[in-house]
Amino acid sequence: MALANTGTESGRNGREASREAVAFLARSEHRVRVLELLGAGEQTRDELKAETSATRVTLSRVLGDLEDRGWVTRGATRDRYVLTPFGETIYRDFGQLLDTVTVGRRLPGMIDRLPEEWFGFDLRHLVDADRIASESADPHGASRAVANAITDADDVRALVGCFTTLPLYAYAEALRTGAAPNAEVVYDEETTELSLKNDAITDQWRRIEEEQSIYYSVDRQYPCTVDLLDDEVVYVSLGRDRGSGFDVLRSTNPVVVDWARERFERERADAVPLSERMDEPTP
Structure with missing residues (x-):
């Protein structure tokens, strides 16, 4: 019984962590925008800054957070960034969710x-x-x-x-x-x-x-x-x-x-x- 309860609690905690990860992304337009830009291909830090309204400090924090979660990694050089395969999945699925919600709001x-x-x-x-x-x-x-x-x-x-x-x-x-x-x-x-x-x-x-x-x-x-x-x-x-x-x-x-x-x-x-x-x- 103790083992079963531990498994249930672990599953519940996992779902809560997943919801927190979605909220983490949705709360920040900068995080969403960076994923969108990287979804088009590898970008330098300067290219990302030019396409966002984020300050250099904010952009560094955003990139660090995304790297910590395994969604973004360094590219060919340390000043270049690219989505990880998992980051590509996150970007695709989050975009699909946004589209679905948008359809409901528009219709x-x-x-x-x-x-x-x-x-x-x-x-x-x-x-x-x-x-x-x-x-x-x-x-x-x-x-x-x-x-x-x-x-x-x-x-x-x-x-x-x-x-x-x-x-x-x-x-x-x-x-x-x-x-x-x-x-x-x-x-x-x-x-x-x-x-x-x-x-x-x-x-x-x-x-x-x-x-x-x-x-x-x-x-x-x-x-x-x-x-x-x-x-x-x-x-x-x-x-x-x-x-x-x-x-x-x-x-x-x-x-x-x-x-x-x-x-x-x-x-x-x-x-x-x-x-x-x-x-x-x-x-």
């Missing part, structure tokens, strides 16, 4: 509705995403911005989990003027049903398909709408819990773009032309 009221498991990427990759807000006088302003971006693009691939007619009618107008992008759109189960049961919407997409087949359907639901434009920009649209309109994020992060491309390719491979659903019996 209040939206962060808990983002389908992280369906996304397949960490929400921290949305740290630089732009939130497109709708004005109260125009609750569909964000969706209108997406529709305009779609018609300005050359290539569009979309997974539709929350329906708005704006992209549909904007695309029809672009097609009429000869400026429509190449497009493929996959509707989920719910938006497929809407597209088949609403006569005005059905007439619109069928007129579009007289020119080219672009609409497809799957037998599952999507938690949001994802538009991938020109293989460079991703728009994520989420229906609001209350009221009309959508919350929209715009991202150019390579991880998000790669995910959108791969997710679309998988969904498109399982999809059937929307027109084929017209002949299926109504449940």
Whole structure:
């Protein structure tokens, strides 16, 4: 029993020491900045001083503290510094934590509705995403911005989990003027049903398909709408819990773009032309 208690206490003390180490780093902007600079490669003491607001005395103390913890070591000469392999891990993981916290602060009221498991990427990759807000006088302003971006693009691939007619009618107008992008759109189960049961919407997409087949359907639901434009920009649209309109994020992060491309390719491979659903019996 004594041995078991000793092990438990040792583990508890270890966790407390780890939390203290994180707090040690987070409390000092100079420590974080030095790790950031060294994360880009070996630096001299003078180079570090030039890139920080720290005095020479403060910088010496910071470097000494980081060396003591095994996060930084001397480089090719004694006046040069470099991250240790463990220091590189600390810098990477701390940066990821900061990105995650930043996303939560930038997207209040939206962060808990983002389908992280369906996304397949960490929400921290949305740290630089732009939130497109709708004005109260125009609750569909964000969706209108997406529709305009779609018609300005050359290539569009979309997974539709929350329906708005704006992209549909904007695309029809672009097609009429000869400026429509190449497009493929996959509707989920719910938006497929809407597209088949609403006569005005059905007439619109069928007129579009007289020119080219672009609409497809799957037998599952999507938690949001994802538009991938020109293989460079991703728009994520989420229906609001209350009221009309959508919350929209715009991202150019390579991880998000790669995910959108791969997710679309998988969904498109399982999809059937929307027109084929017209002949299926109504449940």
